[in-house]
Amino acid sequence: MHQTFDAALGINLLHANQAEADHNRAHFDEWGISCLNVMSSPGAGKTVLLERTLAALSNQLKIAVIEGDMTTDLDAQRLRQYGVPVIAINTGRSCHLDAKMVAGGIHRLEQEYNPADFELVLVENVGNLVCPAEFEVGEHAKVALLSITEGEDKPLKYPVMFQEADCLLVTKMDLAPHLDIDVQRIVANVRQMNPDCTIIPVSAKTGAGLDSWFEWLRSQIHYTQSLQKQL
Amino acid sequence: MLLGRKCRDAIYRVSTELPPISHSSMHETDMTKALIITVRDWWENQPEKPKISHVHLTVGQFTCVEPASLQFAFEVQTCNTFLEGAKLVIQETQLIAFCHRCQQEYRPEIGIQYACPDCNSPMEDIRSGRELKIDRLEYETSEERVIGNR
Numbered sequence A: 001m002h003q004t005f006d007a008a009l010g011i012n013l014l015h016a017n018q019a020e021a022d023h024n025r026a027h028f029d030e031w032g033i034s035c036l037n038v039m040s041s042p043g044a045g046k047t048v049l050l051e052r053t054l055a056a057l058s059n060q061l062k063i064a065v066i067e068g069d070m071t072t073d074l075d076a077q078r079l080r081q082y083g084v085p086v087i088a089i090n091t092g093r094s095c096h097l098d099a100k101m102v103a104g105g106i107h108r109l110e111q112e113y114n115p116a117d118f119e120l121v122l123v124e125n126v127g128n129l130v131c132p133a134e135f136e137v138g139e140h141a142k143v144a145l146l147s148i149t150e151g152e153d154k155p156l157k158y159p160v161m162f163q164e165a166d167c168l169l170v171t172k173m174d175l176a177p178h179l180d181i182d183v184q185r186i187v188a189n190v191r192q193m194n195p196d197c198t199i200i201p202v203s204a205k206t207g208a209g210l211d212s213w214f215e216w217l218r219s220q221i222h223y224t225q226s227l228q229k230q231l
Numbered sequence B: 001m002l003l004g005r006k007c008r009d010a011i012y013r014v015s016t017e018l019p020p021i022s023h024s025s026m027h028e029t030d031m032t033k034a035l036i037i038t039v040r041d042w043w044e045n046q047p048e049k050p051k052i053s054h055v056h057l058t059v060g061q062f063t064c065v066e067p068a069s070l071q072f073a074f075e076v077q078t079c080n081t082f083l084e085g086a087k088l089v090i091q092e093t094q095l096i097a098f099c100h101r102c103q104q105e106y107r108p109e110i111g112i113q114y115a116c117p118d119c120n121s122p123m124e125d126i127r128s129g130r131e132l133k134i135d136r137l138e139y140e141t142s143e144e145r146v147i148g149n150r
Helices: A015-031 A046-057 A074-080 A099-112 A159-164 A173-178 A183-191 A210-230 B005-013 B026-044 B067-077 B143-149
Strands: A002-012 A034-039 A063-069 A086-090 A120-124 A141-147 A167-171 A198-201 B051-060 B087-093 B096-099 B104-106 B125-128 B132-142
Touching: A002 A015, A002 B026, A015 A034, A015 A099, A015 A210, A015 B026, A034 A046, A034 A210, A046 A063, A046 A074, A046 A120, A046 A210, A063 A074, A063 A099, A074 A086, A086 A099, A099 A120, A141 A159, A167 A183, A167 A210, A183 A198, A198 A210, B026 B051, B026 B067, B026 B132, B051 B067, B067 B087
Parallel strands: A034 A120, A034 A141, A063 A086, A063 A120, A141 A167, A167 A198, B051 B087
Antiparallel strands: A002 B132, B051 B132, B096 B104, B096 B125
């Protein structure tokens, strides 16, 4: 004979991931590292943005990259040319990085380098506008990219990503003259659900807007460092 | 090991070791993995390792989770685990936002408009629709065990 019982849990479905993400963030805080989670659909220009960023900033800031890629090492190879540690995480068939995978990356950073030497860890997530928005990895801020070739309606269709973003880079602006795209409309669509997001139009090809992006990046580092001093 | 037909079919369609072929998109597979890990954490802390019959979830409309895909992924991924045969019961919640300027709730139209329909203020205060919550578990235990426990 059986009896049925109820256990009220009331816990978040992503509880396990969240706990691991908080753990990662505690490590970053301890080492004085700002961590940014860089997300977009495939082909929006995450890797080239990181290339430009490393080229411009790697001699001023101590940067490491954690690179999520489904099956290949190609993006990591591109980024290693800039002389910074690039820890490649093969996510296999998983379409996003989760906190546990990033914990593995942090562990390697700890083994191979002195993590306290670093100021910034850039996490390049798997190209996907859906799941990465739900799986925190321990970042201090989320950066989303949307290329203008993707269309104005993407923030409306993938609202969670754009609602979660602290900074949105509207990429491939150099293509604007060739497209029927209204960038103001992209901005308005994002503003409907995220009025506080910093929105920066950029072109990795021409370099337009990149200085604003670097400025935002530096502001994140100072913000994390001032928080750390309060600890 | 003998498997139920449903379970065998599910494994035939989608092994957890292989990329999902149909129905279940990848993010629901990962979401289900997260769900199973969370429930397993609870289950492993129970002295009696009870048989879980139902897992009750609340899934908001404003999340990246599609309930039908989640059902399918759950059925597949719980095969041969402590959750085999458990039913997933999903309660969906609507997206409801609160407009501070108008001092009222409204229902944003997902995919179309999120700002307040009356004053166009951005959607800042989400009151419902972001839930991804395991509400409760139903489990069975044999009477002897229960008596033994007392």
